[in-house]
Amino acid sequence: MATHTQTDPRAILGVALPDRYLTPDDIAEIFEVPKETVYQWRKKRTGPPGFRIGKHLRYDPADVLAHVAERKSTGQDDAA
Numbered sequence: 001m002a003t004h005t006q007t008d009p010r011a012i013l014g015v016a017l018p019d020r021y022l023t024p025d026d027i028a029e030i031f032e033v034p035k036e037t038v039y040q041w042r043k044k045r046t047g048p049p050g051f052r053i054g055k056h057l058r059y060d061p062a063d064v065l066a067h068v069a070e071r072k073s074t075g076q077d078d079a080a
Contacts, residue, residue, distance in 0.1 A: 017065070021058040024050075030064070 018026070027048065028035040041047025042057070048067035050059045 017061040019061075021053075022061060022064065023059075024057055027059055027064070 017030075022030075024035050024038045027038045031038075038047060042050055048059055048064040050057050052058070
């Protein structure tokens with residue numbers, strides 16, 4: 001019977017994500033981009049999906065990892 005090995009999701013980004021919902025500042029730090037870029041990604045729907053808790057924008061670490069994995073697997077590369 002074949003065994004299925006699964007890569008540690010944290011290895012996708014090369015960083016350990018916190019065990020909490022992420023803020024736009026966290027996303028900017030993780031991807032080493034200005035916070036304004038994070039807001040542009042959201043506006044253009046090109047970045048990881050976020051959600052609102054009241055007036056606060058948050059990102060689920062699992063969604064961020066899934067977004068990066070999808071981008072890597074499809075070879076998407078946005079020219080900014």
